[in-house]
Amino acid sequence: MQKCYKENIMKKCKILTLITVLFLMLNVCKQTSPSIELDDFSFYTPSQEKTPFPLVAQRTVKNVILMIGDGMGFTQIVATRTLVLGAQGRLTIERLPVTGVIDNYAADYFVSGSAATATSLATGYKTIENMVSVLPDGTPAMTILEAAREKNLSTGLVATSTITHATPAAFAAHVTDRYSEVEIAGQLLESRINVLLGGGRALFKSGISGYKYKRTDGRDLVEEARKADYAYVETKDELMQLRAENGHVLGLFSDGYLINQGSEPTLAEMTDAALEILSQNDKGFFLMVEGSQIDWAGEDNDINYLIREQLHFDLAIRSAIRFAMDDEETLVVVTADHETGGMFISVEPPNQLDGKIDIQWGTDEHNGNVVPVFAYGPQAERFMGWYDNTEIPKKIANILGIPDFPQKMTSKLD
Ligand SMILES: [Zn+2]
Secondary structure (H helix, E strand, O other): OHHHHHHHHHHHHHHHHHHHHHHHHHHHHHHHOOOOOOOOOOOOOOOOOOOOOOOOOOOOOOEEEEEEEOOOOHHHHHHHHHHHHOOOOOOOHHHOOEEEEEEOOOOOOOOOOHHHHHHHHHHOOOOOOOOEOEOOOOOEEOOHHHHHHHOOOEEEEEEEEEOOOHHHHOOOOOEOOOOOHHHHHHHHHHOOOOEEEEEOHHHHEEOOOOOOOOEOOOOEHHHHHHHOOOEEEOOHHHHHHOOOOOOOEEEEOOOOOOOOOOOOOOHHHHHHHHHHHHOOOOOOEEEEEEEOOHHHHHHOOOHHHHHHHHHHHHHHHHHHHHHHHHHOOEEEEEEEOOEEOOOEEEEEOOOOOOOEEEEEOOOOOEEOOOEEEEEEOOOHHHHOEEEEOOHHHHHHHHHOOOOOOOOEOOOOOO
16 A cells, blocks of 8 residues: 555656656757857958948939849848847948838739849839830830930949849840840840849850750850950959950859859959949949849748848948949949748747847748838938839939930830
């Protein structure tokens, strides 16, 4: 009887101990599980200043730098800042003094792709999925870059994707299918853009197979570009050795897209080089710079890839702001085409400012979230508020004194 009682007590003790251990284990897990192993981001030097850059006196704008973070929503920015600099840090993008919001639905889908949304940012018109600066009926629409060129401004496109990818293509090519990158390469060259920097040798030279599409018609657009007075560069060193007197530059640093390694220049280095070349024109310039792969990191739900791309984009923004501060006649507008990944930030425990941060993803595709606009420079205030993405190029045209924009072009494409 006595023995049985003791055994019962011991059994109960063991069960209680087990429950206690399990409870403690669960609690420990709760406090430590949401954590992220971060890569080394020491290439990014945080700015000591956290206050907004000053508003600039109203005056005529000579140059416009439009910067597009592909797939960059508000959370991509806040997550990068919080994980790399802490909640109280500030990325360069967050210091631009004017902020706005744009809707980004297309003519056919509420959640759209880069071709249709970039078309809106470039032409001021809505179009349908996969179309590049043509209206749904196939009519080409003039882009803000083409309108600036008409006004004798110099023009430039910089991207970390192939330079023929949907976003850069939308500023100077007109095709009904974004994936016809070989055709886009020819159109980019014909459009006499002063500076083209990015990836995509496989689209310009025949017989290169480092990308999903390749040129097979025997043409060598690099050679054709050289004959048309373009300086051609393939490495960061060659880009750095370029002198500003080169009026036309084609820089293809990879067969496909850039991977931030080896002899490739960074997005900020390409931006600096483009600014040096374009600023030789006394009449001014229009430059579009794309952080192309923020979108792909969102599709991969890869937080380290996303932070790296967001920080490289931030350094390119820093280059643009540095130039604009010095020049005083340059307007910088930073925005996105759509958001990718549906990311959100959770913190554990939720009521702690210094809790452990975790990133959750809602999708591996694009979504219908609104995206931010930031502006610095003379007339930056015109980008305040909440408006449609088609307003961006219309505002830029108006600021540059370009009449009749948006504008349909006369010929229809097949
Ligand atoms: Zn996109």
